[in-house]
Amino acid sequence: MSSLAAPSGRRVLADLVGRPRAATRAFAVDAALVLSGVALVALLAKVSFFIGPVPLTGQTLGVIVVGAALGSRRGAAALTTYMLAGLAGAPVFSSAVAGPAAVLLPSFGFILGFIPAAFLAGWFAERTWDRRPALAFVGFAAASVVPFLIGVPYLAVILGTVMGAEVTVSSVLAAGVTPFIVPGLIKAALAALIIPAAWALVRRVDSRRS
Numbered sequence: 001m002s003s004l005a006a007p008s009g010r011r012v013l014a015d016l017v018g019r020p021r022a023a024t025r026a027f028a029v030d031a032a033l034v035l036s037g038v039a040l041v042a043l044l045a046k047v048s049f050f051i052g053p054v055p056l057t058g059q060t061l062g063v064i065v066v067g068a069a070l071g072s073r074r075g076a077a078a079l080t081t082y083m084l085a086g087l088a089g090a091p092v093f094s095s096a097v098a099g100p101a102a103v104l105l106p107s108f109g110f111i112l113g114f115i116p117a118a119f120l121a122g123w124f125a126e127r128t129w130d131r132r133p134a135l136a137f138v139g140f141a142a143a144s145v146v147p148f149l150i151g152v153p154y155l156a157v158i159l160g161t162v163m164g165a166e167v168t169v170s171s172v173l174a175a176g177v178t179p180f181i182v183p184g185l186i187k188a189a190l191a192a193l194i195i196p197a198a199w200a201l202v203r204r205v206d207s208r209r210s
Contacts, residue, residue, distance in 0.1 A: 004030045004034075004071075004073040004074045004077055010071075010126035010127065011126075012068065012069060012070065012071040012122065012125045012126060012130070013068070013069040013070075013125075013130075013195070013198055013199070013202075014033050014069055014070045014071060014074060015071070016202060017029060017033070030074060030077075033070055033074055033078075034070070034074055034077050034078045034081055035078075035081070036078075037062075037066035037069075037070055037074070037075065037078030037079070037081075037082075037118075038078050038081050038082045038085060038092070040062045040065065040066055041059055041062035041063060041066060041078070041079065041082050041092075041114070042082065042085075042090075042092035043062070044057065044058030044059055044061055044062035045057050045058065045059045045062070045092060045093055045094040046094065048094040051179055052174075052175050052179070053106035053107065053155065053158075053159065053163075053175050053176075054106055054107045054110065054151070054155060054175060054176050054180075055094050055095070055107065056179065056180065056183055057094045058187070059094065059110075059114065060114075060117075060144055060147065060184060060187050061187040061190055061191060063079060063114045063117050063118050063121070063143075063147075064117070064118075064121045064140045064143055064144065064187065064188065064191040065191050065194060065195065066078050066079070066118055066121075067079075067117065067118030067119065067120070067121030067122040067125070067143065068121045068122060068124070068125040068130045068136075068140070068191065068195045069125075069195065069198075070118075070122060071122040071125060071126055072118075072119045072120070072121075072122030072123045072125075072126060073119075073122070074122070075118035075119055075121060075122040076115050076116070076118050076119040076122070078118065079114045079115045079117075079118045080115050082111075082114070083111050083112065083114070083115065086098055086102055086111070087099065087100055087102060087103070093105075093111065094107070095107070104158060104162050105158070106154075106155045106158045106159060106163070106175070106176075107151070107155070108154065108158075109147075109150050109151035109152070109153065109154020109155055109158075110147045110148075110150070110151030110154075110155075112147075112150050112151070112154070113146055113147030113148065113149060113150035113151050114147055116146050116150075117143045117144065117146040117147050118143075120139075120142065120143040120146055121139065121140055121143040121191075124136075124139030124140070124142075124143070125139075125195070130195045130196060130199065131196055131199050132196060133192045133193060133196045134192075136191070136192035136195055136196055137188055137189055137192035140188040140191045140192050141184075141185065141188040143188075144184045144185075144187065144188050148176070148177060148180075151176060152172060152176045152177060155172060155175060155176040156172045159171075159172070159175070
């Protein structure tokens, strides 16, 4: 994990923690950051409203915040670890289903999509889009779209092959897209307030020290 830090010159919030020179200590720092990201997403997954085959949860907010705060590589590592923990049986998903059976959930495709979504949020953060709310919102809204690119086709396959439902474009959109548009924009906006506010606090602290 020592190579998971943001590229040189592209600091994200997690880099303010400081990076030890010793490889083992750097590994420990990265591991702690990744596990903290897993914990945040798991916590927000429990803020869940079951409105259909795909629940409305706080996960996407956690994914964006974790990706932006940790950077692209650590963010993607955190969401990969989150997925693997759930598949291993840890109760980290919004559903009560855990373990390998979770791959049969209609919502599992969105969990797969969280990995590139966190990477993209971190990619924007590494290019300082996370410092200003307007730019942050654009980047985070783009990252919020990514889980749907994987989750919606996955949802259609599970509904048709596992659940035996009649699958149409309108039924899939109603189950996996339409109810999440406004909440997704709201979560992107929240992240676009939280992350720039954290940077503003950092700048304020730095100015007082100087």
